Amino acid sequence: MRVFICVAVLLASIAAPVSLTAHDHWFDAADLYPQVGVGINLEVCGGHYYPESSFAVKEKVLGKIYVTGPAGTGELSTSKGDKRHTAAVILYSPGVHIFRLAMKRPGMEDPLYELKAIMVVGDGEDDPDRYQTGVGLEIVPFAPVSGTVPGGDLPVHVMLDGKPVECEITVIPAEGRTAHYRAGTEEPTRIKTGKPGKYLVTASVGKRGCSLVFQVGRPGGEK
Amino acid sequence: MNRWRTTALALMFVAGLTIPGAVMAHGTECRVVQDGLMIEASYDDGSPMSYCDVSVFRPGSPDSAFVTGTTSEDGRFSFVARAEGMWKIEVDDGMGHLAVMDVEVGPEGATGGQPSARQGRILETVTGVSVIFGLLGLYYIFRRKH
Numbered sequence: 337m338r339v340f341i342c343v344a345v346l347l348a349s350i351a352a353p354v355s356l357t358a359h360d361h362w363f364d365a366a367d368l369y370p371q372v373g374v375g376i377n378l379e380v381c382g383g384h385y386y387p388e389s390s391f392a393v394k395e396k397v398l399g400k401i402y403v404t405g406p407a408g409t410g411e412l413s414t415s416k417g418d419k420r421h422t423a424a425v426i427l428y429s430p431g432v433h434i435f436r437l438a439m440k441r442p443g444m445e446d447p448l449y450e451l452k453a454i455m456v457v458g459d460g461e462d463d464p465d466r467y468q469t470g471v472g473l474e475i476v477p478f479a480p481v482s483g484t485v486p487g488g489d490l491p492v493h494v495m496l497d498g499k500p501v502e503c504e505i506t507v508i509p510a511e512g513r514t515a516h517y518r519a520g521t522e523e524p525t526r527i528k529t530g531k532p533g534k535y536l537v538t539a540s541v542g543k544r545g546c547s548l549v550f551q552v553g554r555p556g557g558e559k
Numbered sequence: 560m561n562r563w564r565t566t567a568l569a570l571m572f573v574a575g576l577t578i579p580g581a582v583m584a585h586g587t588e589c590r591v592v593q594d595g596l597m598i599e600a601s602y603d604d605g606s607p608m609s610y611c612d613v614s615v616f617r618p619g620s621p622d623s624a625f626v627t628g629t630t631s632e633d634g635r636f637s638f639v640a641r642a643e644g645m646w647k648i649e650v651d652d653g654m655g656h657l658a659v660m661d662v663e664v665g666p667e668g669a670t671g672g673q674p675s676a677r678q679g680r681i682l683e684t685v686t687g688v689s690v691i692f693g694l695l696g697l698y699y700i701f702r703r704k705h
Contacts, residue, residue, distance in 0.1 A: 359655045382655050394612075394653030441653060443610040443629070448654065543606060 360386060360508075361393070361547060362536050363435055363453035364420075368551035369482065372430055372458040380414065380421040380437065380451065386508045386536045389419045397439050399447075404469065405433040406460065430460025436469055447472060450546040456482050470498040475505070475537050475548035478524050484552050486532045491524035494539045494546070501541050508536040596669050597637040600630055600650040600658045607634030611652045618644025618664075640664045 364379040364387060380398065383390030401412040401423055412423040412435075427433055433455040438447035450472045456462045462480040478491045493500045500521040507515045512530040519525045519539065529535060532553030539546055600608035613636045614624040630636045630650060640646050643664050650658040663670050 361654070391655045393655065394651075397653040439654065441610040443632070 359383060360536065360538050361439060361449045361451055361545070362386060362538075363437070363451050363547075363549050364389070364534070365453070365455070368453065368455050368534065368549070369554045370427065370455065370457055373426060373428055375424060375426050376455075378412065378423045378425055378435060378453070380423075381419070383419075387510045387534065392416050392418065392420050393439060397441055397448075399438050399440065401435060401437045403427075403433055403435050404466075405429050405457070406431045427455070427457045430458035432456055432460070432463055432466040434467065434469060436471070436474070438472055446544060448544065450474060450544070451549075452547065453549040454481050468495065468498070470495075472497065473501075473539070473541055473544045473546040475539055475546060477548075477550065481550040481552075482554060484529055484550075486529060486552055488552075489526040489528050490550070491526050492519070492537065492548075493524050494519045494541070496541060496544075503539050503541050506538045508538070510534045510536075595637045595639045596646075596662065596664070597635055598648055598650075598660060598662075600634045600636070600660075602656065607632070608650050608652055608656070608658060609634055611650050614649045614651070616647040616649075618642055618646060621647065640669065 359382055361380070361382045364381050365376050367376070370376050378401070379389070380393070380401070381387070381389030382393055395416060398414065398421060401414065403410055403412060403425065405427060406429040412425055414421040414423045435451075435453040435455065437451040439449040439451070440447040452469070452474055454467060454477070462482040464478055464480050467478075468474070468476045473494070473496050476493050476495050478493065481490065484490045492505070494503050494505065495501065501519070502521055503519050505517040505519050505525055505527065507517070507527045509530055510533045515528060517525045517527060527535075527537065529552045534549060534551045537548045537550070598613075600611065600613075602608060608630055609632045611630045611634070613628045613630055615626045615638050616623070617625040626638050628636055628638075634650075636648075636650070640662070643666065646662045646664055648660045648662060650660075
């Protein structure tokens, strides 16, 4: 009987993570608090097991990566690898930079998946008023991400074209347990953080999915 | 004589205008045919795999696509399978999902198709069965101890 149970548990542990979750897509970078003028590799990742990227989406699906910072908005070009697309970028303006990317197949009207990452460069102000793009489906924090301490929480709304929407939110830390929340349209949802490191937040409304990557704790402490 | 010459020149002029057009132009025509094989690709939740890349492989040619294309908004794609044998159809959404189907084509046409890479549904079934077995096992262990 014990062997029987062991086999059943083993099968369940192999099967459950794959069958119960859809593919996520996210931005990744070694550090989301880079210094001014330092080269960064921004990666477009996808898979089931954040932070490990399992595949690179096709170029025709990828779309353009936009970065909006204090100096304005620009486009990034990418190179495709086996398991990720990579964009090399150097940011010269201190402050909040928002990276965003909408994935959709040619012929579709609405994006299938929208990626977003918040990067705070150098000693610039981490102003949460800069977090919202107002375009498409996005997860918007309402407090400075750099001020989020390990174990603290971060209030967020899921917004579609600038308006809060109701949906499920999933929070996947690079280290730690996945948590699920229900986002409403009134009060922001307070997502709990644990260890320092990067966090992936995902949400979906209908067939559209979105993700946000932010980092708890600056390497080297608070600026 | 002048009249004949004028008439001949006029005829030659008209012929010069019309003959090249008649020779070089191609007429086009569309018609509906009740032939071919239509597949429908969907995700596990039933939503269609819209605007996805399709590759169709002939029997015996697994490395070279016989025809490629894109699914419609409702996840459909059709083609004509002329050769008998096992045809393979791949539908790739470009975002990490791949549906693969084998279709047996006989003298009477397609006689059946079966998804060969619908992992999600298989894994869900395995998960369900495993959970049931696991719970039963825990119940028996609990009963034996008491």
